[in-house]
Amino acid sequence: MTQHADLTPRQAWERLESDPAAVLVDVRTQAEWSFVGLPDITSLGKQVVAIEWTTFPDGTPNPHFLEQLRAALPSEDAPTLFLCRSGARSSAAAAAATAAGYTHAINISEGFEGDLDEHGHRAVNGWKQADLPWRQG
Known part of the structure; x- marks a missing residue:
């Protein structure tokens, strides 16, 4: 099994802030970017790279993911931080990137929205709960 951090x-925010080469790749769907929001890293002089890992609404794998990643990030040595809703898709994307030769693929474990609480709400952890900058799509 391919390993990633x-x-x-x-x-992740601290890494993006301290490392000029670090890149944030949001692997959620277009619908999530539009209706749930996106991390806002413009204060760091950076933009989020948005590449779907799976497609909406059917959830099928994006067959062009690695091709789109290479087009957006031709350097396989840049620290590449992958984000999804809760950390599962981004973990798979980081593993695929590592297998494809990216040497610093990193999963953001809690994702953008985080885990479910006892009421079924995503209010436990994640980018938004950490009070990190984000904007509505």
Whole structure:
């Protein structure tokens, strides 16, 4: 199995802030970007790279993911931080990137919205709960 690193959203922010080469790749769907929001890293002089890992509404794998990743990030050595809703799709994307030769693929373990609480709401952890900058799509 291909290994990659994991960071919390706060650790990911700190990495993006301290490392000029670090890139944030949001692998959620267009619908999620539009209706749930996106991380806002413009204060760091950076833009989120948005590449779907799976497609909406059927959830099928994006067959062009690695091709789109290479087009957006031709350097396989840049620290590449992957984000999804809760950390599962981004973990798979980081593993695929690592297998494809990206040497610093990093999963943001809690994702953008985080885990479910006892009421079924995503209010436990994640980028938004860490009070990191984000904007509505």
